[in-house]
Amino acid sequence: MEGGVAPLEEGHGVDFAKAMGPLWPRIFFQLRYYREMADSRNKGAAFERDIVKRLNGFFEEQGVATRCKRNLDQYQAKNLCDITIPGYAIECKAYKDGWWFQKAWWEQVCSAAGDDIPALVWKFNNKPIRVTLPMGAFNPNYADLEGCAVIPFDDWLDILAKDWIPEQKAA
Secondary structure (H helix, E strand, C coil): CCCEECCCCCCCCCHHHHHHHHHHHHHHHHHHHHHHHHHHHHHHHHHHHHHHHHHEEEEEEEECCCCEECHHHEEEEECCCCCEEEEEEEEEEEEEECCCCCCHHHHHHHEEECCCCCEEEEEEEECCEEEEHHHCCCCHHCCCCCEEEEEEEHHHHHHHHHHHHHHHHCC
């Protein structure tokens, strides 16, 4: 016994199930839920920071003065995207499991985009980063189509380098 407190060892200490009775599973699972919720929020924020870092590095390589940052107001207000660059509203999603983006994610970024082009940047653990864009982002003749296309993140940067960067340099 150290300082009058018995060490918690196997077979010693508090039996939470006995001490809390039938409430302990509910309390335990609530704590676990809030921990997972905090972990997922941290994961999302870390992914947003990673995308900002990649985009700013890309802008620097291209010689463009544009810089982006996370939109922290998104946590207080609805219909705000995570990141904006001129002409684009970007929503980022990072999840543990899955293979494909969810329709609700796409609807979220489309409603937040306004007149900008919606860009959904998403990934699952151990999978590449993908970007979902409306068909009109690839070809103005497809602007009236309701479909979207999914491409790798680096391909989106190539599209930006070809079409978006010259506009930014001219501005």
